[in-house]
Amino acid sequence: MGRRTDTRDRIIQASMRGMRERGFGATAISDIVTASGAPRGSVTFHFPGGKDEIAREVVTLRTTQLLERLDATAAESDSAAGFMTACVDAIAAEFADSQFTAGCPVVPVCIERSAQSDQLRLASMAFFKAWRGAVAHHLAAHGVDGPRAERVATLAVSAIEGALVICRSERTVDALVAVREELRLLIG
Amino acid sequence: MGRRTDTRDRIIQASMRGMRERGFGATAISDIVTASGAPRGSVTFHFPGGKDEIAREVVTLRTTQLLERLDATAAESDSAAGFMTACVDAIAAEFADSQFTAGCPVVPVCIERSAQSDQLRLASMAFFKAWRGAVAHHLAAHGVDGPRAERVATLAVSAIEGALVICRSERTVDALVAVREELRLLIG
Amino acid sequence: MGRRTDTRDRIIQASMRGMRERGFGATAISDIVTASGAPRGSVTFHFPGGKDEIAREVVTLRTTQLLERLDATAAESDSAAGFMTACVDAIAAEFADSQFTAGCPVVPVCIERSAQSDQLRLASMAFFKAWRGAVAHHLAAHGVDGPRAERVATLAVSAIEGALVICRSERTVDALVAVREELRLLIG
Amino acid sequence: MGRRTDTRDRIIQASMRGMRERGFGATAISDIVTASGAPRGSVTFHFPGGKDEIAREVVTLRTTQLLERLDATAAESDSAAGFMTACVDAIAAEFADSQFTAGCPVVPVCIERSAQSDQLRLASMAFFKAWRGAVAHHLAAHGVDGPRAERVATLAVSAIEGALVICRSERTVDALVAVREELRLLIG
DNA sequence: CATGAATGAGATTTCATTCAT
DNA sequence: AATGAATGAAATCTCATTCAT
Numbered sequence: 001m002g003r004r005t006d007t008r009d010r011i012i013q014a015s016m017r018g019m020r021e022r023g024f025g026a027t028a029i030s031d032i033v034t035a036s037g038a039p040r041g042s043v044t045f046h047f048p049g050g051k052d053e054i055a056r057e058v059v060t061l062r063t064t065q066l067l068e069r070l071d072a073t074a075a076e077s078d079s080a081a082g083f084m085t086a087c088v089d090a091i092a093a094e095f096a097d098s099q100f101t102a103g104c105p106v107v108p109v110c111i112e113r114s115a116q117s118d119q120l121r122l123a124s125m126a127f128f129k130a131w132r133g134a135v136a137h138h139l140a141a142h143g144v145d146g147p148r149a150e151r152v153a154t155l156a157v158s159a160i161e162g163a164l165v166i167c168r169s170e171r172t173v174d175a176l177v178a179v180r181e182e183l184r185l186l187i188g
Numbered sequence: 189m190g191r192r193t194d195t196r197d198r199i200i201q202a203s204m205r206g207m208r209e210r211g212f213g214a215t216a217i218s219d220i221v222t223a224s225g226a227p228r229g230s231v232t233f234h235f236p237g238g239k240d241e242i243a244r245e246v247v248t249l250r251t252t253q254l255l256e257r258l259d260a261t262a263a264e265s266d267s268a269a270g271f272m273t274a275c276v277d278a279i280a281a282e283f284a285d286s287q288f289t290a291g292c293p294v295v296p297v298c299i300e301r302s303a304q305s306d307q308l309r310l311a312s313m314a315f316f317k318a319w320r321g322a323v324a325h326h327l328a329a330h331g332v333d334g335p336r337a338e339r340v341a342t343l344a345v346s347a348i349e350g351a352l353v354i355c356r357s358e359r360t361v362d363a364l365v366a367v368r369e370e371l372r373l374l375i376g
Numbered sequence: 377m378g379r380r381t382d383t384r385d386r387i388i389q390a391s392m393r394g395m396r397e398r399g400f401g402a403t404a405i406s407d408i409v410t411a412s413g414a415p416r417g418s419v420t421f422h423f424p425g426g427k428d429e430i431a432r433e434v435v436t437l438r439t440t441q442l443l444e445r446l447d448a449t450a451a452e453s454d455s456a457a458g459f460m461t462a463c464v465d466a467i468a469a470e471f472a473d474s475q476f477t478a479g480c481p482v483v484p485v486c487i488e489r490s491a492q493s494d495q496l497r498l499a500s501m502a503f504f505k506a507w508r509g510a511v512a513h514h515l516a517a518h519g520v521d522g523p524r525a526e527r528v529a530t531l532a533v534s535a536i537e538g539a540l541v542i543c544r545s546e547r548t549v550d551a552l553v554a555v556r557e558e559l560r561l562l563i564g
Numbered sequence: 565m566g567r568r569t570d571t572r573d574r575i576i577q578a579s580m581r582g583m584r585e586r587g588f589g590a591t592a593i594s595d596i597v598t599a600s601g602a603p604r605g606s607v608t609f610h611f612p613g614g615k616d617e618i619a620r621e622v623v624t625l626r627t628t629q630l631l632e633r634l635d636a637t638a639a640e641s642d643s644a645a646g647f648m649t650a651c652v653d654a655i656a657a658e659f660a661d662s663q664f665t666a667g668c669p670v671v672p673v674c675i676e677r678s679a680q681s682d683q684l685r686l687a688s689m690a691f692f693k694a695w696r697g698a699v700a701h702h703l704a705a706h707g708v709d710g711p712r713a714e715r716v717a718t719l720a721v722s723a724i725e726g727a728l729v730i731c732r733s734e735r736t737v738d739a740l741v742a743v744r745e746e747l748r749l750l751i752g
Numbered sequence: 753c754a755t756g757a758a759t760g761a762g763a764t765t766t767c768a769t770t771c772a773t
Numbered sequence: 774a775a776t777g778a779a780t781g782a783a784a785t786c787t788c789a790t791t792c793a794t
Contacts, residue, residue: 023300025213041776111296112211125357154366162346169298169313178342186374229759399676401589417755487672488587501733530742538722545674545689554718562750605780
């Protein structure tokens with residue numbers, strides 16, 4: 001199982017990288033094969049559902065990653081505003097490290113595939129719900145009122161996703177910084 | 189001259205519809221031909237630069253549309269918070285009217301093409317800059333302090349774009365409503 | 377008639393240049409329009425028979441050009457071998473001047489179109505017949521026996537055409553020089 | 565492996581036939597698909613470099629064919645003039661058998677593609693060099709002086725290529741016969 | 753007599769998927 | 774379980790030609 005899982009994971013990771021950089025459609029399976037170093041036939045073998053199935057795994061993986069990092073960030077924060085700030089900073093740092101190319105893989109999957117694949121639409125929904133839920137949970141843990149925490153979490157996740165697109169167009173991190181500052185004001 | 193302009197415009201409008209619904213890559217030229225009713229050859233004739241050139245026109249058109257509506261909304265608003273609320277509501281209404289399919293055409297163009305077309309990246313940047321600038325301008329006109337207005341405008345545009353993706357995944361307008369409420373609190 | 381003839385001539389000359397450099401198929405009408413500066417509609421107006429008709433005019437023009445130069449060369453030559461040498465040198469010089477790009481326009485027209493257009497096949501044949509006939513005539517004028525002159529002329533024209541292709545592949549004029557030397561030996 | 569090689573070879577052979585009959589540009593990939601019976605997708609699979617890559621293989625194959633036949637011809641010849649005569653006759657016979665349609669595939673490739681593809685220009689050059697070299701070698705083996713043999717070989721190859729074009733325009737073999745006679749005189 | 757916008761047929765190429773081993 | 778060769782549908786783009794003025 002070890003080697004098989006390796007190949008499978010490499011495929012998913014290469015796909016995620018591609019979708020973060022260029023979206024779903026522009027990430028061809030041959031790109032994934034090249035980037036992952038996996039044998040061509042392995043893609044269909046591990047993902048008989050085709051590119052949509054790969055995208056679903058990408059969404060799942062990204063969900064897991066984000067939740068893990070969120071928990072770690074929360075553990076190191078001592079206020080709601082501090083937590084929020086740290087969240088945005090982490091994403092801004094990751095984005096800058098990638099030379100302003102690695103956005104969220106779920107946004108293009110949702111935009112490009114929701115009309116045709118309900119499964120991917122629902123996977124995207126689950127991703128956003130998990131992310132918003134986690135943020136709301138941690139905000140509430142730091143004293144923000146329940147319903148309010150959910151609305152702020154929605155604003156935060158929305159603003160981060162939108163700012164990532166603006167930042168991609170500008171090749172800077174400025175929009176995320178502006179978002180961070182206003183979120184801090186809103187919460188503090 | 190009349191007929192020529194008609195065809196060209198119909199192509200741009202059909203393309204914008206497609207890109208709002210499915211993004212850039214999933215909007216094939218044949219889709220545009222079908223939806224616009226334009227002859228196939230006319231697409232290349234009017235847009236010798238191919239789909240990238242069409243996308244550039246879509247971004248330009250969307251910029252114009254948004255600025256016009258923003259001015260109209262501002263004219264009818266009597267406070268910064270009221271203006272902001274009306275902006276979000278207008279977009280939410282347009283999105284709901286389209287059965288939760290018509291997002292922003294610029295987001296997918298920026299995500300899918302920025303890595304390969306600097307021209308489209310810059311067009312996207314100009315779109316966001318114009319939108320943010322107009323929002324900031326109207327906020328300032330209603331008494332919000334200059335630098336603050338720019339940050340709030342960035343937050344607002346980011347949050348609207350991000351919320352539109354969340355709303356697409358949910359087939360509701362809930363995220364936009366949450367964003368509207370928090371923006372109102374922040375400004376009011 | 378002046379201006380019309382100008383446009384028509386410019387089209388033919390631009391076409392000849394293109395066909396000498398890239399052959400028939402790779403010389404697009406839009407290339408001809410660009411290179412000639414003629415209005416697009418003028419091409420069809422002056423050549424309702426399309427590209428084949430243009431090619432026919434190119435072949436005709438090239439025939440005329442070659443015969444004129446041949447007569448001039450013959451007038452300056454005082455022996456059969458001298459005439460032959462001067463012919464090859466003139467063509468080699470013209471080819472080198474064009475940076476080894478301007479071959480014979482008739483060869484590609486004959487190869488690419490003979491199978492489909494009998495008219496172009498016959499125009500090519502007439503071109504070769506005229507060229508060979510003129511060479512034979514001048515050789516005979518310098519004392520070469522009639523039937524022999526025709527065979528030598530055929531060899532010369534064949535060798536020049538073939539050597540031009542070799543020279544194109546090498547970006548030199550060496551093959552034409554070798555041909556010139558052997559033709560001189562053969563005649564002298 | 566057997567089936568793969570078959571398809572690949574059939575594609576090359578069908579392409580060579582087309583290019584000999586109509587040149588490079590007029591031999592469409594769809595023609596090649598039809599003539600070879602190969603599946604459309606196999607063309608791109610075996611030749612990811614497109615038509616240029618196919619042309620390169622055609623040039624290589626033609627080089628090999630010609631060298632093989634030349635060696636066989638040389639083995640059966642007992643004089644330089646006899647060898648030369650047999651070479652021209654073999655080509656004339658092949659051309660007549662094809663109803664005066666099957667010329668040299670390299671000439672159109674060189675003319676149509678040299679300006680844009682250095683690789684094809686160099687492949688053409690290699691073809692001519694190999695052919696001229698082999699002819700020179702066999703002439704030298706029959707007693708012709710070294711440098712002279714090379715010049716005669718260049719003349720012979722040039723004249724054969726040129727005469728093939730003339731013969732195509734006339735639908736006869738006359739020009740090749742004239743070339744053969746004069747080459748015999750020159751060597752004998 | 754002349755023009756340039758407009759058109760659709762056809763070309764190449766990309767690509768996800770299928771299949772035999 | 775795993776592979777890579779093979780395939781054809783569909784995409785974009787090129788281009789000669791048509792047409793209205």
